Amino acid sequence: MIDTLEEFMRGDHTAKWLVEGVxxxxxxxxxxxxxxVGKSFASLDLALCVASGQPSLGRDVVQGPVVYLPSEGFDxxxxxxxxxxxxxxxxxxxxxxxxxxxxxxxxxPDDFNELESELNAIRPAPKxxxxxxxxxxxxxxxxxxxxxxxxxxxxxxxxxxxxxxAVLVVHHSGHKDxxxxxxxxxxxxxxxxxxxxxxxxxxxxxxxxxAKSRNGAPFDDIHVRLQQYEPAAVLVxxxxxxxxxxTVLTRGDRIFREVIGSKPIDEAKAKTAxxxxxxxxxxxxxxxxxxxxxxxxxxxxxELDSDGLILPRTHTxxx
Numbered sequence: 001m002i003d004t005l006e007e008f009m010r011g012d013h014t015a016k017w018l019v020e021g022v023x024x025x026x027x028x029x030x031x032x033x034x035x036x037v038g039k040s041f042a043s044l045d046l047a048l049c050v051a052s053g054q055p056s057l058g059r060d061v062v063q064g065p066v067v068y069l070p071s072e073g074f075d076x077x078x079x080x081x082x083x084x085x086x087x088x089x090x091x092x093x094x095x096x097x098x099x100x101x102x103x104x105x106x107x108x109p110d111d112f113n114e115l116e117s118e119l120n121a122i123r124p125a126p127k128x129x130x131x132x133x134x135x136x137x138x139x140x141x142x143x144x145x146x147x148x149x150x151x152x153x154x155x156x157x158x159x160x161x162x163x164x165x166a167v168l169v170v171h172h173s174g175h176k177d178x179x180x181x182x183x184x185x186x187x188x189x190x191x192x193x194x195x196x197x198x199x200x201x202x203x204x205x206x207x208x209x210x211a212k213s214r215n216g217a218p219f220d221d222i223h224v225r226l227q228q229y230e231p232a233a234v235l236v237x238x239x240x241x242x243x244x245x246x247t248v249l250t251r252g253d254r255i256f257r258e259v260i261g262s263k264p265i266d267e268a269k270a271k272t273a274x275x276x277x278x279x280x281x282x283x284x285x286x287x288x289x290x291x292x293x294x295x296x297x298x299x300x301x302x303e304l305d306s307d308g309l310i311l312p313r314t315h316t317x318x319x
Contacts, residue, residue, distance in 0.1 A: 014215075014216075015027070015215045015216050016062075017060075017062065018050060018061065018062050018064075018127060018128060018166050019046055019049070019050065019056050019059055019060075019061050020059040020060045020061070021059060021216075021219040022046070022056075022059060022193075022195070022219060022222075023046065023128070023166050023168060023193070024166065024192065024193070024215065024216075025062070025127070025164075025166055026160055026164060026165070026166055027160075027166050027167075027192035027193060027215070028153070028156050028157065028160065028166075028167050028169070028190065028191050028192050028193075029166065029167070029168045029169070029191060029192060029193040029194070029195065030168075030169045030170075030171055030181060030187070030188065030191045030193075030194045030195065031043055031168060031169070031170050031171070031195045031196075031197060031208075032170075032171040032172060032173050032180075032181040032182070032194070032195070032196055032197070033172070033173055033178075033196060033197035033198060034172065034173045034178055034198075035172060037197050037198065037199060037206065038197060038206055038224075038226055038235065039132075039133075039170050039197055040070075040077075040080075040132055040170065041080065041226060041233065041234070041235045042197055042208060042224070042235055043068075043130050043132055043168060043170050044068070044077070044080055044081070044084065044130075045057070045084065045234070045235045046128075046130075046168065047066045047068050047097065047128060047130050047168075048066075048081065048084050048085075048095070048097060049061050050062070050063065050064060050066050050127055050128050051063070051064070051065065051066040051095050051096050051097040051128075052088075052090065052095050052097075054088060054090075057222055057224060057235070057237055058237055062127065063127075064096070064124065064126070064127030064128070065096035065097075065098065065122055065124055065125070065126045065127060066096065066097050066098065066126060066127065066128045066129075066130070067098045067100065067119065067122065067126045067128070067129045067130070067165075068097065068098065068099050068100065068130045068132065069100040069104060069115075069129070069130060069131050069132065069137060070099070070100070070101075070132050070136075071103070071132060071133055071135070071136020071137050072136055074099075074101050076232070077099070079231045079232040080232045080233070080234075082231055082232070083229040083230060083231060083232040083233060083234050084234050086229065086230070087229045087234045096124075098122060098126070100115075100118075104137050105137065105138055105139040105140075106131070106137050106138055106152070106155055107138045107139065107140070107141050107148075107151065107152060107155060108139065112155065112158075116162060119159075119162060119163055120162070125163050125164055125165065126163055126165045127165055127166065128165055128166050128167075128168060129159055129163065129165045129166070129167050129168070130167075130168045130169075130170070131156070131167065131168070131169045131170065132170040133169075133170045133171060133172065134152065134169050134170070134171040134172075134187075135171070135172065135182075138152065143182055143183030143184065144183055144184055145184060146184045146185075146186045147186075148184075149183055149184040149185075149186040149187040150184075150186040150187070150190065152187060153186065153187050153190030153191075154190075156169060156190075157190075169187075169191075171187075173196070178198065179196065179198075179211075180211075181194070188212070191212065191214075192213075192214045192215060193210070193212060193213050193214065193215075194210075194211040194212035195208055195209065195210060195211065196208070196209045196210075196211045197209075200223070204225040204226055205223070205225060205238060206223070206224050206225055206226075206238070207221045207222065207223050207224070208221065208222040208224060209221050209222075222237075223237065223238045223239065224236065224237060224238050225238040239254075250288075250291075250292070251278075252278060252288035252289070252291060252292045253291075253292045253295060253296075255274060255277045255278055255288075255292070256274060256289070256292035256293065256296065257292075257296070257301075258277070259273045259274045259277065260296075260302060260310055260312060261312070262312055263312070264309045264310065264311050264312070265309065265310050266308060266309060266310075267304065267308045267309070267310050268308065270310055271289055274288075274289050274292075275289070300313060301313055
């Protein structure tokens with residue numbers, strides 16, 4: 001069907017968010033990153049949040065059924081789901097989350113037809129289908145082949161058309177270039193949105209970056225980390241890594257910067273205020289102060305003058 005310009009402009013073609021600013025309804029999205037970075041924790045959090053209606057990393061979601069297709073590690077996923085529910089104070093009862101606990105090769109017609117039959121039986125229809133991972137759920141697919149990767153993109157589009165769901169594909173980063181996904185660019189080109197998950201510092205600092213956004217502005221980097229939570233771990237929001245620093249801010253760092261503020265302050269006075277707020281033993285207070293002070297100096301955030309004043313670098317001296 002070909003619309004006139006007036007007809008086209010009367011239509012609503014704006015993105016309708018499934019996860020605010022991150023995943024849109026009916027779109028094809030890829031999440032890529034190097035092995036072990038936490039891609040499955042991120043995709044599982046997104047999926048469980050959509051299925052339950054819980055916010056995902058501080059972002060609102062539209063609740064609806066989810067189908068999650070993992071390629072391996074069913075026992076591990078069971079533990080992760082238990083940890084996620086425990087962390088949210090929920091149980092699995094009543095969450096419309098469907099786990100495809102069997103091996104599939106989505107690029108093989110028989111397996112695809114079997115999946116299609118099962119998807120058609122889910123009512124209401126799924127809002128989100130997660131493929132974790134592209135490599136694990138295909139067989140014989142040459143990821144360096146433009147033809148094969150374009151064909152897999154068509155398979156994902158068929159899933160969208162059949163169900164109306166958004167499709168999220170988890171994939172690995174390139175062997176040499178960690179800033180792009182593995183294989184031919186044809187799958188990347190077919191995606192409406194591409195998310196990259198990377199390590200941005202030591203101590204588990206991670207970021208989810210918007211590498212491509214066909215419809216709408218890219219979102220700001222989402223800073224996260226994995227937090228141990230029995231019987232596995234969960235993905236939680238984290239402090240942004242400060243430029244020039246190699247770790248996320250600790251409690252001591254945050255108290256230090258609160259005490260220092262934006263104007264010159266006497267070191268002894270600042271140290272006394274820090275100790276009161278940190279509230280540990282004298283030795284622990286002293287060590288925390290030293291770590292926070294050294295980190296702020298290394299990051300170029302403060303300097304100490306000859307009179308014992310701590311000078312924030314952002315401060316403009318009065319004339």
